[in-house]
Amino acid sequence: MLTVENLTKRFGSNTAVDKATFTVDRPLMIGIIGRSGAGKSTFLRMMNRLTDATSGRLLFEGRDVLALRGAEKRAWQSDCAMIFQQFNLVPRMDVVSNVLHGTLAQRSSLATLFNVYPRADIHRAIDILDRLGIAAHAAKRAEALSGGQQQRVAIARALMQDPKVILADEPIASLDPMNAQIVMEALRRIHEEDGRMVIANLHTLDTARRYCDRVIGMRDGRIVFDGTPEQLTTGVARDIYGAGAEFSENATSTEIRDPVAAEEIRQAEVTV
Numbered sequence: 001m002l003t004v005e006n007l008t009k010r011f012g013s014n015t016a017v018d019k020a021t022f023t024v025d026r027p028l029m030i031g032i033i034g035r036s037g038a039g040k041s042t043f044l045r046m047m048n049r050l051t052d053a054t055s056g057r058l059l060f061e062g063r064d065v066l067a068l069r070g071a072e073k074r075a076w077q078s079d080c081a082m083i084f085q086q087f088n089l090v091p092r093m094d095v096v097s098n099v100l101h102g103t104l105a106q107r108s109s110l111a112t113l114f115n116v117y118p119r120a121d122i123h124r125a126i127d128i129l130d131r132l133g134i135a136a137h138a139a140k141r142a143e144a145l146s147g148g149q150q151q152r153v154a155i156a157r158a159l160m161q162d163p164k165v166i167l168a169d170e171p172i173a174s175l176d177p178m179n180a181q182i183v184m185e186a187l188r189r190i191h192e193e194d195g196r197m198v199i200a201n202l203h204t205l206d207t208a209r210r211y212c213d214r215v216i217g218m219r220d221g222r223i224v225f226d227g228t229p230e231q232l233t234t235g236v237a238r239d240i241y242g243a244g245a246e247f248s249e250n251a252t253s254t255e256i257r258d259p260v261a262a263e264e265i266r267q268a269e270v271t272v
Ligand SMILES: Nc1ncnc2c1ncn2[C@@H]1O[C@H](COP(=O)(O)OP(=O)(O)OP(=O)(O)O)[C@@H](O)[C@H]1O
Pocket: 011, 014, 015, 016, 017, 034, 035, 036, 037, 038, 039, 040, 041, 042, 043
């Protein structure tokens, strides 16, 4: 369903993504790992058409994504929702309105101008917030929520587009371990229950191993690993990160060792 062929992005003389090639035949949850500057964000941005590729091809369910223009490109961007490390919410706007922003591409500019949303969309937004365990915060300003809650609002906004793919660029990099787990659990459930493909750039190995079906490792713009979490051994990780014998997985761990926090997560997960 997804074919990436020799996808390349150059910024001047710097090759950010170098002939990336892989195929995905069903909607998996995929983690992309690699050190800072490896090309992870650039790959996601090319897939979403936020950045133009220099060369290569990307096909999704037969659609030649890099060739799309105008309305077809906007339709693809709607099918391929993106969430970011910094949530990108409107801080002073209430949570429901932030979520309803996910439908903007489908609405007239007049309706947008006057902030008029169809009743059915409002109900849907609240249902999605409920599913993510944050409906109780629907009327609050986004800025009043914790980071983990704000990221779940961003996921809700993405779900309003009813996307086939969710691209998550370091979705938990700004979160504490407890909120990181809640957000990853939410993405995993959305993948499993809705059958949506999720591709997430992750900076911690244990997160990629725990939540993803497949892990892609990038180094200096190239894909240097593509396999299952089981195949992602410490030795392989050392190669991906270009680290020496001193490489310690603990340095990238988000595991929670505090039993009280772990119980809070368990409770929160029940509501997702
Ligand atoms: N707009 C840009 N202009 C010039 N160079 C860029 C631009 N965006 C990214 N790069 C360069 O491309 C390379 C890959 O960057 P990218 O952000 O994709 O890496 P990354 O793996 O996502 O890293 P990080 O985790 O730090 O975001 C880096 O060398 C970066 O400096």
